[in-house]
Amino acid sequence: MKTLNDVQPGGRVRIRRHLSTGAVRQRLLDLGLMPNVLVTVVRSAPLNDPIEVKLDASNVSLRRREARTIEVSAEETDHV
Amino acid sequence: MSEHASSGHQGVLVALAGQQNAGKSTLFNVLTGARQHVANYPGVTVDKKYGQYADDAGTVHTVDLPGTYSLTSFSLEERVAREFLLDERPDVTVNVVDASNLRRSLHLTLQLLELELPTVLALNMMDVAESNGVRIDKTALAERLGLPVVATVGRKGEGREPLRAAIRAEATRQAAAPTAPPPPVRYGALEPAIVQLIARTAPQAGLDGVPRRWLALQLLQGDAAAAQVLEKRLGSELAGPIREDARRFIEAFESAEGIEVSDHVVACRDRVVETLLDGAVIGADDGRPSVTDRIDRVVLNRWAAPLFLVATVFAIYQVSIVWGYELTTYTWPFLAKLRELIAGVLPSANFLVDPYSRSLGLWLVDSANTLLNYVPIFLILFAAIAIIEDSGYMARIAFILDKILHRFGLHGQSTLPLILGGVFAGGCAVPGVMATKGIPDTRARFATILTVPFMNCLAKVPLYTLLLGIFFVEHKSLMMFYISTMTIIFALLVAKLLTKTVLRGQETSPFVMELPQYHLPTVSGVLRRSFERTWQYIQKVGTVVLAVAVVVFALLHLPGLSAESKAGYEERGQAAVAQFEAALAENSYRDVALGDNLVPLVNYFTDYKRAKLNAAGAAASQRVAEKFETRNPDFYPLVKPPAGDRDAKRAWGALRKLAAARQTLRREMREERITTSILGSIGRGLEPVTQFAGFDWKINVALLSSFAARESSVATLGVLFQQDDDQNATLEERMGAETRAGGATGLLAVSMLLFFALYPPCLATTIMVKVQTGSYKWMLFSIVFPTFLGLGVASAVYSIGTAAGASGITAMSAVYWGAFALLLLVGLLSERQAGRRLRARLSQAGADA
Numbered sequence: 001m002k003t004l005n006d007v008q009p010g011g012r013v014r015i016r017r018h019l020s021t022g023a024v025r026q027r028l029l030d031l032g033l034m035p036n037v038l039v040t041v042v043r044s045a046p047l048n049d050p051i052e053v054k055l056d057a058s059n060v061s062l063r064r065r066e067a068r069t070i071e072v073s074a075e076e077t078d079h080v
Numbered sequence: 081m082s083e084h085a086s087s088g089h090q091g092v093l094v095a096l097a098g099q100q101n102a103g104k105s106t107l108f109n110v111l112t113g114a115r116q117h118v119a120n121y122p123g124v125t126v127d128k129k130y131g132q133y134a135d136d137a138g139t140v141h142t143v144d145l146p147g148t149y150s151l152t153s154f155s156l157e158e159r160v161a162r163e164f165l166l167d168e169r170p171d172v173t174v175n176v177v178d179a180s181n182l183r184r185s186l187h188l189t190l191q192l193l194e195l196e197l198p199t200v201l202a203l204n205m206m207d208v209a210e211s212n213g214v215r216i217d218k219t220a221l222a223e224r225l226g227l228p229v230v231a232t233v234g235r236k237g238e239g240r241e242p243l244r245a246a247i248r249a250e251a252t253r254q255a256a257a258p259t260a261p262p263p264p265v266r267y268g269a270l271e272p273a274i275v276q277l278i279a280r281t282a283p284q285a286g287l288d289g290v291p292r293r294w295l296a297l298q299l300l301q302g303d304a305a306a307a308q309v310l311e312k313r314l315g316s317e318l319a320g321p322i323r324e325d326a327r328r329f330i331e332a333f334e335s336a337e338g339i340e341v342s343d344h345v346v347a348c349r350d351r352v353v354e355t356l357l358d359g360a361v362i363g364a365d366d367g368r369p370s371v372t373d374r375i376d377r378v379v380l381n382r383w384a385a386p387l388f389l390v391a392t393v394f395a396i397y398q399v400s401i402v403w404g405y406e407l408t409t410y411t412w413p414f415l416a417k418l419r420e421l422i423a424g425v426l427p428s429a430n431f432l433v434d435p436y437s438r439s440l441g442l443w444l445v446d447s448a449n450t451l452l453n454y455v456p457i458f459l460i461l462f463a464a465i466a467i468i469e470d471s472g473y474m475a476r477i478a479f480i481l482d483k484i485l486h487r488f489g490l491h492g493q494s495t496l497p498l499i500l501g502g503v504f505a506g507g508c509a510v511p512g513v514m515a516t517k518g519i520p521d522t523r524a525r526f527a528t529i530l531t532v533p534f535m536n537c538l539a540k541v542p543l544y545t546l547l548l549g550i551f552f553v554e555h556k557s558l559m560m561f562y563i564s565t566m567t568i569i570f571a572l573l574v575a576k577l578l579t580k581t582v583l584r585g586q587e588t589s590p591f592v593m594e595l596p597q598y599h600l601p602t603v604s605g606v607l608r609r610s611f612e613r614t615w616q617y618i619q620k621v622g623t624v625v626l627a628v629a630v631v632v633f634a635l636l637h638l639p640g641l642s643a644e645s646k647a648g649y650e651e652r653g654q655a656a657v658a659q660f661e662a663a664l665a666e667n668s669y670r671d672v673a674l675g676d677n678l679v680p681l682v683n684y685f686t687d688y689k690r691a692k693l694n695a696a697g698a699a700a701s702q703r704v705a706e707k708f709e710t711r712n713p714d715f716y717p718l719v720k721p722p723a724g725d726r727d728a729k730r731a732w733g734a735l736r737k738l739a740a741a742r743q744t745l746r747r748e749m750r751e752e753r754i755t756t757s758i759l760g761s762i763g764r765g766l767e768p769v770t771q772f773a774g775f776d777w778k779i780n781v782a783l784l785s786s787f788a789a790r791e792s793s794v795a796t797l798g799v800l801f802q803q804d805d806d807q808n809a810t811l812e813e814r815m816g817a818e819t820r821a822g823g824a825t826g827l828l829a830v831s832m833l834l835f836f837a838l839y840p841p842c843l844a845t846t847i848m849v850k851v852q853t854g855s856y857k858w859m860l861f862s863i864v865f866p867t868f869l870g871l872g873v874a875s876a877v878y879s880i881g882t883a884a885g886a887s888g889i890t891a892m893s894a895v896y897w898g899a900f901a902l903l904l905l906v907g908l909l910s911e912r913q914a915g916r917r918l919r920a921r922l923s924q925a926g927a928d929a
Contacts, residue, residue, distance in 0.1 A: 017343075023154040024590045029346050030149030031592055032184045036347075042376075046385045047483040050492075050591060057181040057212075059372075059595040061479045063486070066590045 002074065004039070004053070005067040012040045013072040020069040031060050033070065091132070091139040092251045093168065097161060098176030099188055100147035101596045103204045105129070106234035106605060107176050108144040111243065126160045135244050137252070143170070149184075151191045153305030155520070155589065162305070165195055169289065172250045173197040174243070179209035179216060179231070180597075182361055186353045187346075189225070196260035196291040198253075200246045201229045207236070208597065212370065213363040220360040226261060235602055263293055265352045269337055270344060273300055273329035280322050286313040299326040300333075301342045372597040376476070385480050392473065393499055396464045401507060404457035405538070411456050415449045416694070431679050432653050432745060433646075440633055447629035451622060451844060454508060458617055461500065461511055463610040468496075470601035474518075475593060482591055487910050488572040489579030490531075491524035492591065498528070501535030503568055509533045509845040510617060513852055520593070523586035527579050529852055530862055531571040533841030536564060543836055551829035555889045562896045567837055569899045574869070576906055582861070624847045632785065635759040641752060649749055656741040663734035668727045672714050673735070681715055684708070685739050688719045759784055772875035773835060774828040774882075783835070787843060826888020831878040834895065838870035 007013055015037050018025045032055045033039065040054040050063040096111075098104040112131030129144040145164060146157035153159050165173065175192055177185035192199050203209075203216060222229040228246045232239030253259075267274060277296035281287055287295070290309060298306030299322070310319045330341055337344065369377075379388050422445050426438045468474050478492030485494050494516070501512030512532040519525040536544075544563055552559045641649070657678065664670050673681055691704045709716045718735055721728035754760050763780035770780055840863045841849065850859040873895075881891040 020590075024592075026150070026152050026154050026342075027590055027592045029342075030184075030187070031594060033592075034346055034350055035343065036350075043380060043382075045380075045479050045483060046382045047480075049483045050479060052380070052479065052595060056183055058184065059376075060592065061475075061595050062592045063482065063590065066592060 002072055003068050004041070004070040004072050005051075005064050007041045007072065007075065009041050009043050011075050012038060013075055014038050016071045016073050018070055020066065024066060024069070028062070028066065028070065032056065032058060033060065033062075039072075091141050092172065092247070093170045094140055094142045094172045094174060094247055094251075095165060095168070095170040096142065096144045096174045096176055097165070097188070097192060098145075098147060098202075098204075099149050099178065099185055101594055102147070102176050102178040102185065103234040104147055104176040105144060107202060107204055107232060107243075108142065109605075109608065110232075110234050110237050110240050112142050126157055133244070135248055137248055140244075140247065143168075148188070150188055151195070152301075153303055156522075159305055162195075165192075165197060166290065166309075169197075171198065171254060172247050173199045174202050174247065175199050176202045176204050176234075179203040179206045180212050180214055182216070182357060183353055186356060187349055190264050190349050190352060193225075193227075193261045193264045194291070194294045194297065196294065198250055198259075199227055199261065200243070200250050201225065201227050202239070202243055203229060203231045204234050206231045206239075207233045208599075215362045217360045217362075221356065224356050224360065225264070235599070235605070260291070265349050267297075267345065267348050270300065270333060270341065270348075273333060277322070277326060277329070280325060281310075284314055284318065286318075296326075297345070299323065300330055301345060302330065370597070372472075375598055376595075379473075380476060380479070389477060389480055392468070392477070393495075393503075396461070396468075396499060397507075400457055400461035400464055401502075401538070404460045407456040407460075408453050412453060415452055419445050419449060428680065429683050431657070431682065431742060432649060432749065436637075439637075440630070443633050444626055444629055447625055448622065451618070451625060454510075455614060455618070457508070458511060458614045459610055462613040463606050465496065465500075465515065466606040466609040467601045469518075470599060470605060472596045472598045475595050478591075478593065479595065486524075486591070487907050488576045489524060489527045489583070490572070490575050491519050491521050491528065492593075493519045494524065494528040497532050498535060498568070498571065501532040502537050503535055507535055508537050509535065509841050510848050511613075513841075513845055513848040514613065514617070516852055521587075521589045521591070523579060523583050523588045526583050526586055526853065526858070527575040529849055529858075530578055530865070531575045533845050533862065533866065534567050534571045534574065534838060536567050536837070537842075539842065540836060544833065547829045547833055551826040551888055558889070559892065562892055563833065563837070566896055566899065569896075569903050570838060572903060573899065573906065576910070625844055628843050632759075632787075635762075636754060636757050636785070638758055639756070641749060641756070645752060649745055653742070653745055656738055656745075660734050660738040664731055667731050669718060669731045673718060673731060677715075680712075681718065681735070682739055682742060684712060684715045685719050685735055686743075689739075754781065770871065770875075772879050773831045773871060774874075774878045775832070775835075779832065783839065787840065827878060827881045827886065827891055828888075830881070830888045830892045830895070831874040833892075834877060835870040835874040838866050838873060840864075840866040840870075 002013075004013070004015075015033060015035050017035055018028060018033075020028065033053075037055065042052040042054050042059065044051045045061075048064075050061045051067055052059055052061045096104055096108050108129065108131070112133050117130055126146050130142065131144075132139055132141045134140070143164070145161040148155070148158045148161050151158055151162045151165075153162065164170075173192055175189050177189065189199070189201065201222075203218065203221075206216075209216065216231075218229050218231060228250060230239060230243045230246050232243055274293065274296045277299060278292045281292050281295060287310075290313070295306060295310070299310070307319075307323055310322060313319075314322075333341055333344075339347075378384055419442070423438075423442060426441045427435045429438060465474075468477075474493075474496065477495050480492075481495050482492030485491060497512040497515045497519075499507065499512075500515055501507045501509045509532050512535065513529050516525050516528045516532070519528060544560075548556050548559055660678075661674060664673055667673070688704070688708050691708070692701065695701045695704045705720065708719065717725060717728045718731050721732045759781055760777065763777040763784060766780045767775075767777050770776075775783070840846070846859050846862055849862045850856060853859070877891055877895055880886075886894070
């Protein structure tokens with residue numbers, strides 16, 4: 001199983017599903033990390049955690065602990 | 081909220097709802113102008129901002145709801161916003177959306193429509209959208225949503241009139257014929273369950289005003305607050321079966337569809353949003369990096385990020401704390417003048433014992449001035465914070481530092497409160513605690529609130545300086561280094577401890593945060609926020625500080641001197657007066673100076689001396705002279721004898737002696753009063769406990785009175801270690817001599833330093849703790865816990881140090897490096913623990929799925 005945490009900066013993936021529940025899941029959905037959405041990992045923070053991802057029209061940062069709960073599809077390499 | 085209900089007949093109630101970073105508050109300011117107020121929603125610490133404006137047809141009351149991404153009941157802000165919308169049913173809801181991010185924003189719009197609220201859509205930040213190359217077909221969007229749509233640019237004040245017109249039109253339309261918007265989303269396979277639940281709740285009159293379709297949808301999503309509404313309105317007998325039905329529907333749906341209800345709901349809404357936007361919004365991502373992307377490449381670069389961060393922190397510190405403090409030297413004279421003015425109005429001083437109205441009045445003015453003195457610092461500080469917030473850099477700071485802080489139970493956004501509290505040396509815990517407001521994670525927010533007071537606030541510095549000057553002359557810089565870095569070590573350790581213990585049960589939320597686009601802050605926006613927050617500080621802190629100042633005054637003054645010792649002082653006072661009278665027996669100024677004039681004359685003399693002392697420069701000195709001459713031309717020759725007037729000169733000499741005698745008597749009385757006061761008794765009563773830390777009762781009293789305001793610790797020590805008139809030693813020398821004579825060493829100083837570093841926050845801060853946590857329980861905790869911690873640490877260090885015969889500097893080094901080692905250990909351990917827990921959770925989730 002590949003999660004958002006495994007994606008290197010520059011990688012672009014599609015979100016498959018969330019393993020989290022409750023408030024965490026709601027928060028991720030609210031900020032646009034919905035199933036089927038394409039995300040690009042932009043960078044990790046200077047100390048490696050958290051990470052920053054780019055969505056359609058916004059940039060969101062999340063801890064690796066949360067990123068590990070987001071299952072993603074194999075990397076889409078056509079566009080970086 | 082009754083103010084709206086009562087005015088509902090003449091006025092219109094409008095609520096502004098929107099997601100964070102959509103510019104909602106800016107648009108609120110544009111809409112209402114200067115007439116607005118901030119209050120709290122009942123029982124919670126969420127700000128309720130309301131204001132009003134008038135258009136041709138009447139008054140419009142406007143409420144700015146907290147920014148929320150959606151309307152579930154997971155976070156406090158969402159619960160507050162939702163309750164307001166449900167209970168108050170505003171006539172019009174203005175949904176402020178970020179035009180450059182419609183795909184996300186419209187999810188909230190759909191939820192507002194499901195609440196059946198008459199809505200106007202404000203497409204805010206149109207300029208940003210346009211500069212990002214996004215073109216929006218407003219008409220098409222309005223048609224598809226069935227809502228009035230207005231384009232606005234809140235930051236530039238554009239779109240106010242069209243928005244006001246749209247609000248009025250919608251309100252008028254609703255007043256004529258109330259119509260709820262049609263349900264915006266069809267939920268496919270979930271629809272049968274929704275319809276059945278509506279059928280179950282529709283006949284219940286107890287649910288009037290609650291949109292049934294919305295309620296059904298919430299129950300199916302397992303929303304706890306919606307279930308509570310049902311329970312409360314219908315009672316558990318009626319609500320029970322309905323909730324049971326909902327539970328069955330959920331189970332049936334999830335086993336049939338293989339997807340959770342809430343995921344299905346989000347997916348359905350997202351499809352609707354896509355249809356809404358299709359063709360109505362063109363452009364967006366052209367693949368080119370935006371300005372924000374380009375800035376972040378530099379500012380968030382792995383190596384450059386720490387540099388920018390340090391530079392920013394240093395700039396805030398320099399501008400607000402250092403320069404702001406310098407500014408107070410210019411503003412202080414105004415406060416001093418205010419004190420003089422009030423002193424002039426109060427009943428004048430007697431020879432020995434002043435009327436309580438005078439001493440209490442001046443005590444209150446002094447307490448108020450201590451607070452007001454910080455106003456320039458706060459104005460600058462809050463402006464600097466507003467700039468960093470509005471620009472979008474604040475979120476980046478959290479991004480950079482979250483890893484370290486999170487490991488100790490804090491949050492990336494704890495950085496700013498800690499800086500304001502005085503990470504280096506010199507800050508103030510009051511704005512520090514205030515700034516915790518933005519931290520979304522309750523547990524981390526509480527941990528931050530409780531550790532900010534450990535920072536080195538400006539008022540702790542005088543005591544540090546005093547103690548270093550007495551005991552650590554040769555190790556001054558090393559000690560300064562220890563003191564200024566030790567606090568953050570302690571704070572992190574305490575944060576970790578609290579998170580693991582008392583804060584365990586507090587709500588936490590994930591660190592999932594938008595990194596907003598960079599904006600240039602506007603001058604008016606920054607100024608407005610700065611004044612607003614400073615005013616809040618004065619209001620909230622000021623009133624309570626004055627109230628408690630009265631209590632401390634009483635503790636220091638009661639029970640007062642015993643009758644016989646008072647008689648003793650009176651006798652000595654009369655002796656001094658008699659001496660003065662004798663000296664003036666043959667003097668031509670006899671009638672001017674004696675009798676009823678005597679006390680006013682001595683007061684006049686002391687006032688003159690103080691005024692002369694405060695006057696800087698020849699011109700100011702001249703002004704003082706003129707002022708006193710006009711105030712009382714008869715007395716003037718006695719305080720400034722004209723050349724050649726021998727009688728005046730002799731009277732002046734006698735007067736000077738009398739004034740000095742009076743001062744000595746008053747000081748002795750004050751000392752005895754403090755010694756016998758309730759606070760003095762408490763200080764003595766605490767000696768058995770504090771002796772392990774090496775504190776005698778004098779130090780206890782100083783530390784106790786510093787609770788009212790930190791600055792007073794040095795002042796109280798000054799009173800207690802008083803000099804006789806023939807001595808002219810500094811407080812350092814006196815305290816040093818006296819405490820050394822008592823066998824004290826540098827070890828005692830270390831014990832005091834540690835206690836003071838861990839000491840409870842000052843009064844003003846505890847008030848702010850109450851405001852920010854919304855509970856007296858936490859306020860009390862913020863006082864009691866540090867007291868025991870400080871006393872424990874100080875006692876351990878002093879007792880062990882004494883037993884081991886360690887010197888002050890050795891003890892301090894041992895404490896410092898011990899704490900540092902503990903910090904590293906805790907940091908490494910919590911990393912491993914977190915990893916283990918997460919793996920366990922994930923394997924659990926994997927098994928469930």
